[in-house]
Amino acid sequence: MFRLSNNLIGILNVLTFILSIPILWAGVWLSNKGVTECEKFLDKPVIILGVFLMVISLAGLIGACCRVSWLLWTYLLVMFLLIVILFCFTIFAFVVTNKGAGEVVSERGYKEYRLGDYSNWLQKRVNSTKNWKKIRSCLVDSKVCSTFLNKYGGDNDEQFYKQHLSSVQSGCCKPSNDCQFTYVNPTNWSTNTNGASAQTNPDCSIWNNDQKILCYDCQACKAGLLDQLKRDWKKVAIVNIVFLIVLIIIYSIGCCAFRNSRRDNVYRGKNGA
Structure with a gap:
């Protein structure tokens, strides 16, 4: 029987997978249709972000719904690294934009x-x-x-x-x-x-x-x-704080799903024996 944490992780990753599709499409469109230097500069980061979200959401979805422990472990590891990177970037953004004014x-x-x-x-x-x-x-x-x-x-x-x-x-x-x-x-x-x-x-x-x-x-x-970048980065840093809170909540739910999957695997192993 699936536990609540597994279901929640499954639903969240379905939403993430759906979100990755238009992001990936936008990157491919910019790559093929972009004519300015700005548009060409953005295509690769957008494609990488779309592929990353698609792969990690599939790993979380399959790991949670099919109780594949190693996929869930990989998903949690990536989530942990993402939290650390985002936290460091947020601190960095506040530090480098602390100086300067018109x-x-x-x-x-x-x-x-x-x-x-x-x-x-x-x-x-x-x-x-x-x-x-x-x-x-x-x-x-x-x-x-x-x-x-x-x-x-x-x-x-x-x-x-x-x-x-x-x-x-x-x-x-x-x-x-x-x-x-x-x-x-x-x-x-x-x-x-x-x-x-x-x-x-x-x-x-x-x-x-x-x-x-x-x-x-x-x-x-x-x-x-x-000066414009400074204001934009501060807005991004504030959004990152909210995103960090959401990621930490998802990571906590994922840890519960991982523990449930391991218990289910151990239980099935004992019944099989």
Whole structure:
């Protein structure tokens, strides 16, 4: 007779298996239909996640319903490793996103961002030429600055300076406030200035009114991305805490199912003898 824990593990793994199907399909679709660097970057992780969920849910389902102890043991081992990895990642996410914030600028609705304000680990990731090339491609493909121009293109300078821009828009789509450039439109600025502050900020010489260049290679753009990443990671870390609690509950139920399977196997062995 099946015990409650075995039934619960079976039901949970059926749900996980069903969930893995659209995830795997999405990965295959991205692999075949993806045209941008961002989409191609996501296909392999999504496929791996889908296959992983499918295999582990089958192991848990067969192990619990058919009372196969070694499959349940494998399932529990993977679950334990997943809990440890998720716990470590959550702590890591809080640590590396603890530093960094936008700088309030007088008479501006938006903030300015400095790369040096963020953790060294995050700085190294975006300063890597290989990494930034992919990230830059994603920013261009996402049309973040094109959307920015369409939204604020009709503003005069006074209206624009009062806008509450996102960290990526502020860092990548316009020059730094230090440069003291003259506003023409949100992505077009007159650069004929010899201000002292413009000479000390390297981003001022990088800025280009070309829509494909703008400030995508500026330190401020990297800092703006990190600020967005910081907020996103904190949200993910909070979700991870909830997910960890759920995993621990499932792991506890799985341990009960494993114990039941071993007892049933021992009982059948004795009756067979």
